[in-house]
Amino acid sequence: MRKIYISYIATISILSLVYINNTSALDYSSNVGIGFTFNPTLSISLSSNDLVISNLVPGSMEDSNSINVSVATNASYGYMLSANVGDDIHNNSNLTHSNNTNIFSSVATDADLAILTTDNTWGYSTSLDNGSSWSNYNGLSSSTSTTLIDNSNTADSTSNIDFKIGAKASSTQASGTYTNTINFIAVTKVAPMSLLDSFIASGAEQLNGYYKMQDMTHDICNNVDIEESELQLIDIRDNKVYWVAKLKDGNCWMTQNLDLDLDSNRTYTHWDTDLGWSTEDGSTVDENATWRPTHSTIDFDGANTNQVPGWINSNTEPYSANPGDIYYYTSNSDADDIKYNSLQECITAGHNDCAHYHTGNYYNWSVVVGSNDTSGITSGSAPDSVCAKGWRLPNNNSAHFQYLANLYEIAINTSLKLRNQPLWFTRSGYVKNTSSSFRSSYGFYWSSTAKNGTNSYHLYFYRSSYNASFFYYDRYYGFSTRCIAR
Numbered sequence: 001m002r003k004i005y006i007s008y009i010a011t012i013s014i015l016s017l018v019y020i021n022n023t024s025a026l027d028y029s030s031n032v033g034i035g036f037t038f039n040p041t042l043s044i045s046l047s048s049n050d051l052v053i054s055n056l057v058p059g060s061m062e063d064s065n066s067i068n069v070s071v072a073t074n075a076s077y078g079y080m081l082s083a084n085v086g087d088d089i090h091n092n093s094n095l096t097h098s099n100n101t102n103i104f105s106s107v108a109t110d111a112d113l114a115i116l117t118t119d120n121t122w123g124y125s126t127s128l129d130n131g132s133s134w135s136n137y138n139g140l141s142s143s144t145s146t147t148l149i150d151n152s153n154t155a156d157s158t159s160n161i162d163f164k165i166g167a168k169a170s171s172t173q174a175s176g177t178y179t180n181t182i183n184f185i186a187v188t189k190v191a192p193m194s195l196l197d198s199f200i201a202s203g204a205e206q207l208n209g210y211y212k213m214q215d216m217t218h219d220i221c222n223n224v225d226i227e228e229s230e231l232q233l234i235d236i237r238d239n240k241v242y243w244v245a246k247l248k249d250g251n252c253w254m255t256q257n258l259d260l261d262l263d264s265n266r267t268y269t270h271w272d273t274d275l276g277w278s279t280e281d282g283s284t285v286d287e288n289a290t291w292r293p294t295h296s297t298i299d300f301d302g303a304n305t306n307q308v309p310g311w312i313n314s315n316t317e318p319y320s321a322n323p324g325d326i327y328y329y330t331s332n333s334d335a336d337d338i339k340y341n342s343l344q345e346c347i348t349a350g351h352n353d354c355a356h357y358h359t360g361n362y363y364n365w366s367v368v369v370g371s372n373d374t375s376g377i378t379s380g381s382a383p384d385s386v387c388a389k390g391w392r393l394p395n396n397n398s399a400h401f402q403y404l405a406n407l408y409e410i411a412i413n414t415s416l417k418l419r420n421q422p423l424w425f426t427r428s429g430y431v432k433n434t435s436s437s438f439r440s441s442y443g444f445y446w447s448s449t450a451k452n453g454t455n456s457y458h459l460y461f462y463r464s465s466y467n468a469s470f471f472y473y474d475r476y477y478g479f480s481t482r483c484i485a486r
Contacts, residue, residue: 040075063166070160075188081149086142087181095178106139119170192225210234216390221252252485257360313476356424362478387483396449396457401468431478444479
């Protein structure tokens with residue numbers, strides 16, 4: 001655990017000094033930066049420096065008078081108290097005779113509090129906060145510390161523990177003094193790290209006041225301690241902003257749909273798009289990987305919001321469609337979602353988290369795997385995707401959708417939890433045959449995994465049911481897309 005260090009930086013402006021004569025005024029000003037570091041206090045108090053068993057009777061177990069270990073700190077997130085055994089002379093967990101031959105070895109654990117069942121062993125027992133109930137005897141290690149107190153209280157936390165040892169000797173054990181040293185260690189707990197904290201700690205730079213999708217790394221996500229911590233990130237390919245969150249499966253997910261408009265005149269590269277990364281942790285595979293889609297994103301017909309003129313059902317070529325600024329807000333029922341034609345309209349209706357319900361764009365499978373010809377991908381998961389650099393598609397091999405559904409206890413006969421916080425999957429329907437269908441009632445999300453040369457797996461759900469792993473459709477369907485961090 002790391003100690004908490006809190007720094008305050010302030011800037012003081014020196015008041016202007018004005019000198020006036022008959023012809024001019026002189027104005028002087030200066031800035032002085034000041035700062036200080038605050039370190040939380042932490043202390044351990046022991047009621048005695050020795051734990052002694054004066055007369056150990058062969059064949060029976062006796063314990064010493066206990067000592068009290070008290071810890072106090074003003075660290076905001078509490079502390080951990082642990083113990084180990086050993087010093088420069090005794091570098092193991094044994095209590096050693098002055099002849100350096102006979103020992104009492106540390107017991108691993110013992111289920112019976114009344115006795116230590118093995119001759120020539122010793123162990124410790126504890127009672128928390130002056131309680132009357134003592135724990136069973138356990139052993140201490142010289143190589144790792146054993147946690148005695150995990151205190152997550154707020155500032156000015158204080159607690160104590162009573163600590164005693166016990167031993168059992170055989171009748172043939174050498175008489176004399178057996179010694180070692182117990183070390184008590186208290187460490188202030190680090191503040192839980194949010195997604196924002198992790199980006200700040202990484203040293204990433206901001207664009208337009210947001211951290212970038214393309215700066216996400218495995219370490220940034222992995223270092224987040226707060227489950228379901230959210231943050232808005234900006235995609236440098238078009239400066240659109242997305243909500244992302246670390247979810248229960250340990251992955252950082254986009255929690256709104258991808259909305260990237262593709263341009264057939266633009267080349268997407270390894271440095272802005274999920275091209276040539278391949279491995280889950282984001283290791284570089286091909287820095288020269290690029291993709292220029294053969295077809296730009298098609299706009300829906302403005303006069304008929306379900307028509308997509310120019311859409312072609314292709315299992316191999318990339319097609320995508322932009323429905324406009326549409327939001328499908330999920331109510332807590334199995335009724336159809338409420339459609340709003342702008343973010344402001346959704347907000348004005350009194351709803352929270354409207355951005356999560358943005359429809360985003362519709363992509364066929366060739367688009368989501370970043371390819372102009374997917375005829376050669378007949379099994380397994382495609383290596384590339386339309387996701388931003390640092391992100392990838394969920395895949396069916398790892399059952400990302402199914403695992404997430406299991407963790408959030410989403411029953412087969414309902415999709416409410418899938419559609420609400422913190423997952424926010426929308427029922428955006430699909431595009432097929434130059435028109436869209438089932439918007440507000442069905443949701444479809446591509447995975448990276450091919451079923452065969454013409455079909456791929458996807459997440460599928462509707463009013464009162466879902467299937468996260470086993471459905472597959474023709475690749476020419478236009479579905480929604482979510483990405484997860486590598």
